Amino acid sequence: MAKWGMVLDLTRCAGCYSCIVSCKLENNTRPGVNWNDVQKVEWGNHPDANQAFMLTLCMHCDDPPCAKACPTGATFKRSDGIVMTNYERCIACGYCLTACPYDARQINTKDVYNFGEPAPYELEGSVHLGVAEKCVFCYHRVDNGKMPACVTNCPGKCRIFGNLDDPNSEINQYIQANNTFHIKGTSIYYILPEKMSVDELPTDLIQPGYLSALEKFAHPVGKGILGLTTAAVAGGLIMNTVKGGGKNNE
């Protein structure tokens, strides 16, 4: 089984936004909704001023907090590492948005199109509205042996996508051949331009403490208390029926 991952080689990014445009076209996202992002980063002063572009997307975490936070099971991680949302089960509660440390998710509630009336291409494929959406590594393409749209359409070839479990894959060879920074706990790697601070990178995945508290304490202990009291009530109902009441029967 593959474990899909991506290297973002920022040394090759020219900031053309092809990744954003190709993602929008491939996944048919609404105006204002972007599943990936390009942000200009500048550092230093003249004559040593520098500029690069920081690329971000869903990090497809190994143990995704968004999936833990989801109350309906709509968000889940596939065995190949892709974190998905079943839009048929998503109720837009927003728990995943607050749980994601990378702000990779958004819920669009505006039923608008790019040109007022929906253009024919805008009605093809997924048209998301009122659901927690994010990058899905173009699973529909990957499942058919293709690369994600942002990878295929990047003219600088700064996105390398592949199977992290295969030591001979292009992505693993690229990682080994370059000074790569792995965002720990995720499926994303970065290669930085010279002199660019690592502080610009997304942080390693830190599981929010409240999710552990919810998973290991609030829900199991709370359910235990609810179960015990319900059992006590059932017992009280049976005992009182059998015994015909307590000290004073009205």
Place this chain on the structure above:
Amino acid sequence: MNRQKETILRFNLPTRLGHGTIVIFSILLFITGSSLIFTSFANLFSNSVLRTFLGIHRFSGIAFTLAPIIFLVLLGWRHTKEWLREIFNWSNEDLKFIAGFPKNFFGFKAETPPQGKFNGGEKLNSILQIFGWVVFITTGWIMYLNIFSATIFGWARVIHSFAALALGGIVIGHAFLGLFHPDSKESINGMLGGYVCKKWAKEHHALWVADIEKKPQTEAKETIGGVAHG
């Protein structure tokens, strides 16, 4: 209520309306909120039903916030003040009542000292429900408004969920005692029509009845915002 029996006014109209409103919206909140905690329960419903549940939960949260303020503070403050004074006034008799409560709950005979208008168990339940209301509305509004950090939102969810499950259990017990327990089910009449059987009241709240009997008969009628003594 059986009018042949001699009755006594236990709860006035604002209290009953406040309690009734809280009951209705608590049930709605518990059922709809369960779909956000029990995945197996959520799986029984379609997406549109779950979204409706979420809408009902948010609306009911607003009603749950306002009901005690409208009925218990604005309309029935005099009675609410008496209730608050009583439930925070604890004596050895209250502790003895609680010590005997488990036996009585399961239908065994338990000797308990004479109780005031609210027995030790009712006092404890009242305090827990007031505390729960504060916790629910604080954490609920934090999540509803979503204007704080993700960490505050996340911890609000933890506290909200735990309080709902734990207090939900206590409320089930409270409902059982009020509706079905042979020793205390007379009390539901107090929350529905306001009056309870005087004989029952003497047996279960002897100090309260004795206190009322000392008072002049002019106070023995029900008025909105007025006294609740019969």
